Amino acid sequence: MSNHLTIATVTETLRFLLDAAITPVLGGVTVSTGKPDAATQGDRTPRVNVFLYQAAHNPHWRGDDLPTRTSEGRLVHRPRAALELHYLISCYGEDATLDDQQLLALVVRTLHTHPCLSPDLIDAAVATHAFLRESNLAGERELVRFTPMQLSLEEMSKLWSVFYLTQYELSAAYAGGPVFIESDDTPISILPVLERNIHVLTVAAPTITGIEPSSGPGLPIVPGVQLVVTGRQLLAPPPRVSQVLVDGTPTPFDAQTATDTRLELAVLPTVRVGAHTLQVQHLIPMGRTTQPPPSQPPLHPAFESNLAGFVLQPQLLEPPLLSDVQGTGTSPRSATLHLSVDPPITEDQSATVTLISLADGTTLPPVAIAAGDNPRSVPIQGVPTGDYYVRVTVAGVDSPLTRDAAPNSPTFGLWAGPKVTFA
Structure with missing residues (x-):
C-alpha cells in the first residue's frame, strides 16, 4: 500500500x-525541488530544479x-487512487x-538509464529526511517509471508563463507513474469459498401469452375468480420448480x-383493486x-418469464338498495343508496x-363513497324517476355490469344490472 507521503517520496527520490x-x-x-523563482535569475551557479507541476x-x-x-455499501478492499506525476526539470548555469546544457544531458542520461525508482533507492532517499520516515512507497508492487514528455513549444511556453516574472530556462518534462495512494480504511473480512457449485442449464425460459378469468374470455376479473395463465414452458422440468409471482x-x-x-390460480385476498403484474x-x-438428508438445497431463480398484466375490478356483492326515497310526481328524487363493495374501500x-339511465344512457354526476366496512350508505339527490344502472369506481377502476344470460329473455345478451329504480 502507499500512504499520504507517496507523492513527496517520489519527488524526493527523483x-x-x-x-x-x-x-x-x-x-x-x-x-x-522548489518552484522556478525569479529571485534566482541573477545567480548562475550550476543547479538542477525538479518541480511537480501536475x-x-x-x-x-x-x-x-x-x-x-x-451493493450494500460495505467496503471490501481499500480504494487506490492511481496518479501520474508530471515534472518540469530545469537546468541553470553559466x-x-x-552549464545548463551539460546538466540537461546528465538528467536525460540518468533517467534513460535508470527510469524506475527501485525499493533500495527509495529507502536511501527516505533515510535522509525525518518527515518521510513513515513512507511505505518502497513496498509498492508497481515501480514508478519515468518517461519523457514531448511538450510542444507552445505547451512549454504556456507552462513557463504561469511563473510570474520568471524567464525561461532550459528544461525537460517527465511523467512518473503509476503512483498509488491507498485509503487507510479497513475492509470487511470475507470468508473463503467453501465449495463451488456449477450448474449447466438448457435455456428453457417460460413465456406468458395471456391472462383470462376462468369464467371465460373477455369477462371481468373480480375478487374470488380464478385466473387462467396461458403460455409456453410454464412448468419447469424436475428438479426445477415453477413459481407464480403477482x-x-x-x-x-x-x-x-x-x-x-x-396454469390456474386464485387471486389472493390481499390483492387490491387496480393494475397488477404476473x-x-x-x-x-x-x-x-x-x-440432514433428504432435505433439498435452497431454491434460486433460474429463468423468468415476461411480465404480463391484469386489472382487478371491484364488484357489488349484493344488489344495491334504496331507502328514505323522497319526492313526488315529476320532481327529482333523493334517497340513500346502500352498497356492498368487494373488496371493501380503504x-x-x-x-x-x-347512475346510468336505462332510458337514454344519461350518466349522472358521480357521488363519493366513504371508506369503511360494508354496507356503505351514500346519499343521492336530484335523480329523475326511472331505472338506473349502478356502477362503482374504486381507484379509477369501474365495477362490471352484468348481462342477461337467459336465452329466452327478450333482453338476452343485453346489460341487466346491477340497477335501482327511482319511482
Whole structure:
C-alpha cells in the first residue's frame, strides 16, 4: 500500500537519483525541488530544479480498484487512487560554459538509464529526511517509471508563463507513474469459498401469452375468480420448480391441473383493486443445506418469464338498495343508496358511485363513497324517476355490469344490472 507521503517520496527520490548521478561528474551542483523563482535569475551557479507541476489520473490504472464496495455499501478492499506525476526539470548555469546544457544531458542520461525508482533507492532517499520516515512507497508492487514528455513549444511556453516574472530556462518534462495512494480504511473480512457449485442449464425460459378469468374470455376479473395463465414452458422440468409471482409476491397455483401451457390460480385476498403484474419463475435447487438428508438445497431463480398484466375490478356483492326515497310526481328524487363493495374501500382509495339511465344512457354526476366496512350508505339527490344502472369506481377502476344470460329473455345478451329504480 502507499500512504499520504507517496507523492513527496517520489519527488524526493527523483531529486536524490539526479543528485547522486550529477555530483560525481560536475561537482558543486545543487539539485532542488522548489518552484522556478525569479529571485534566482541573477545567480548562475550550476543547479538542477525538479518541480511537480501536475498530478493527473493514470489512464491505465484508474479503475483497477473497482468495485471497492458491495451493493450494500460495505467496503471490501481499500480504494487506490492511481496518479501520474508530471515534472518540469530545469537546468541553470553559466552561459559561457554551457552549464545548463551539460546538466540537461546528465538528467536525460540518468533517467534513460535508470527510469524506475527501485525499493533500495527509495529507502536511501527516505533515510535522509525525518518527515518521510513513515513512507511505505518502497513496498509498492508497481515501480514508478519515468518517461519523457514531448511538450510542444507552445505547451512549454504556456507552462513557463504561469511563473510570474520568471524567464525561461532550459528544461525537460517527465511523467512518473503509476503512483498509488491507498485509503487507510479497513475492509470487511470475507470468508473463503467453501465449495463451488456449477450448474449447466438448457435455456428453457417460460413465456406468458395471456391472462383470462376462468369464467371465460373477455369477462371481468373480480375478487374470488380464478385466473387462467396461458403460455409456453410454464412448468419447469424436475428438479426445477415453477413459481407464480403477482406483483413480486409468490402466489400458489393449482398443481393438479397445471400443464406446460396452462396454469390456474386464485387471486389472493390481499390483492387490491387496480393494475397488477404476473410472472412465472423457474427455481433451481442449488447450494448447501444445513438440514440432514433428504432435505433439498435452497431454491434460486433460474429463468423468468415476461411480465404480463391484469386489472382487478371491484364488484357489488349484493344488489344495491334504496331507502328514505323522497319526492313526488315529476320532481327529482333523493334517497340513500346502500352498497356492498368487494373488496371493501380503504382510506387511501378514492371511490365513487355513478347512475346510468336505462332510458337514454344519461350518466349522472358521480357521488363519493366513504371508506369503511360494508354496507356503505351514500346519499343521492336530484335523480329523475326511472331505472338506473349502478356502477362503482374504486381507484379509477369501474365495477362490471352484468348481462342477461337467459336465452329466452327478450333482453338476452343485453346489460341487466346491477340497477335501482327511482319511482
